[in-house]
Amino acid sequence: MRSTVHSDVAAFASLAMPFFGRDPVRHTSALSAVSGLRRGGAESALVTAHDEGRLRAVLPWTRPLPVPVSGVPVEASRVVATAVAEMTTALGAVNGPRAEAEAFVSAWTGLTGASVTGDRTMILYELGELSDPRPVPGLFRFATSDEVDLVARWRRDFAAEALPWQPEDPDPAGTAATVITERTCGLWCVGGTPVATAQASRPECGMARISYVYTPPEHRGRGYGAAVSAAISRHLRHAGVAHVVLYADQANPTSNALYQRLGYRRILDFANLPLTPPTG
Numbered sequence: 001m002r003s004t005v006h007s008d009v010a011a012f013a014s015l016a017m018p019f020f021g022r023d024p025v026r027h028t029s030a031l032s033a034v035s036g037l038r039r040g041g042a043e044s045a046l047v048t049a050h051d052e053g054r055l056r057a058v059l060p061w062t063r064p065l066p067v068p069v070s071g072v073p074v075e076a077s078r079v080v081a082t083a084v085a086e087m088t089t090a091l092g093a094v095n096g097p098r099a100e101a102e103a104f105v106s107a108w109t110g111l112t113g114a115s116v117t118g119d120r121t122m123i124l125y126e127l128g129e130l131s132d133p134r135p136v137p138g139l140f141r142f143a144t145s146d147e148v149d150l151v152a153r154w155r156r157d158f159a160a161e162a163l164p165w166q167p168e169d170p171d172p173a174g175t176a177a178t179v180i181t182e183r184t185c186g187l188w189c190v191g192g193t194p195v196a197t198a199q200a201s202r203p204e205c206g207m208a209r210i211s212y213v214y215t216p217p218e219h220r221g222r223g224y225g226a227a228v229s230a231a232i233s234r235h236l237r238h239a240g241v242a243h244v245v246l247y248a249d250q251a252n253p254t255s256n257a258l259y260q261r262l263g264y265r266r267i268l269d270f271a272n273l274p275l276t277p278p279t280g
Contacts, residue, residue, distance in 0.1 A: 001056060001076055003083040006046040009037050015048055016058045017205065020071060024207035025126055025243050025267060029068040029095055031204040033060040047083045049076045059084070061091070064167035066272060067104070069096035074103040081107035089114065093165045093274040095122075101271040113278030118165060120249065120272045123256065125264035127244040130233055133226035133262065138190040140231035143180045147194070151185055152176035154197050158214040162249060165274035185212075186235070188228035196224035198232045207243040208236050213255075226258055233262065 006012040016034050020027035037044055037060055045067075049057035057076035061067045061084070072080050081104055084091070089112045094101050098121070105116055143151050152172040159166060169175050179185040179199055188196040196215040200208050210232060215225045236244045246264065248255045260266075 001049050001051040001079050003047055003049045003057075003079045005083050005087065006048065009044075009046070012046040012048070012060070013038065015055060016060055016071075019055060019058045021205035024205040025124070025245055026097070027068075027070045028124070028201075028207055028209045028245050029066075029270075030058070030060055030070050031207065032201050032209065033062055033065065033068050035202060035204055036062050036065070045084045045087050047080050049079050049083075063090065064092055064170070066093035066095040066166065067091050069094055069100045069104045072096070072100055072104055074099055077103040078107040078111075080104070081111055084108075085111045089277050091275055092167055093272060095270060095272050098269055098271040101273055105273050105275070108275070114275045115278075116273050117276050118272075118274045120165065120251070122247040122270045122272055123250050123266055124268045124270055125246050125248060125259050126267050127233055127237070128263045128265050130230065130237065131261060131263045133230050134223055136223040136227050138188050138195065138224065138227060140186055140188055140228060140235075142183045143185040143187050143194075143197070145177075145180055147187075148173055148176045148180060150194060151180060151197070154214050154216070155199075155212055157216070158212050161214075162252075165272055186228055186232040188224050188231065190224075195219040195222075196228040198225075198228045200232055200236055203236075203239070203241050206241065207245060208241045210236075210244065210246040213246075226262065229258070230262055 020031050045061045047059045057080050058071040059080050094105050184200045186198050187194040199212040200210050213229055
């Protein structure tokens with residue numbers, strides 16, 4: 001098996017999108033990474049591997065996000081890790097189905113001397129038949145341009161609680177402005193005041209992923225998280241998105257129970273493995 005490192009994002013995407021599009025649910029994070037690559041500006045590692053002319057592995061990474069290895073089968077992990085290690089040792093975390101993630105991390109730590117500093121299981125869910133949650137006061141709407149500070153703050157607070165392995169967003173206001181402009185950041189509002197949020201990725205290959213589902217502590221326990229999650233799920237379905245997915249932390253029984261009540265079905269367990277770079 002031989003690896004190729006790509007510098008042309010468009011050429012890489014022409015290979016990656018059909019590869020990931022065969023199973024957009026499994027490759028949800030990888031598809032998001034390719035979408036981010038098209039926006040440009042970030043340090044990246046774009047690697048493919050072929051065996052006897054057949055495309056066997058695809059890895060798209062953009063700093064500072066975790067490396068999505070759903071497209072790197074166990075048997076390709078070392079050749080792909082070797083190609084990445086020749087470009088950078090700055091990987092902060094690896095994300096993927098457990099077997100693939102552990103194989104890549106084993107190869108990576110052996111090659112670079114990096115260390116694994118944690119292990120968190122995230123459950124990948126896909127929406128089946130949407131079930132309405134219990135009615136609560138309020139209405140759903142998309143965030144507007146005058147709410148950049150609010151969206152940035154809630155994204156930061158969510159990440160601090162739910163994504164401790166992920167480096168801080170270097171441009172939170174810019175990211176917030178982008179999701180607002182793209183109308184992918186939903187709010188649940190009571191009396192005109194936002195009390196919860198949920199965001200959705202732009203659809204890729206018929207798939208969109210819900211994330212950053214967040215209710216500030218003072219508004220929790222009232223059903224707002226369920227309401228905003230159901231509302232943005234319904235919006236995606238009405239927009240024709242065939243595969244609506246999300247991750248939930250296995251260690252959080254509240255969120256897992258909530259998503260299952262809404263009609264989300266457990267698909268696959270993903271490992272998030274944070275890394276520290278080699279010392280010396």
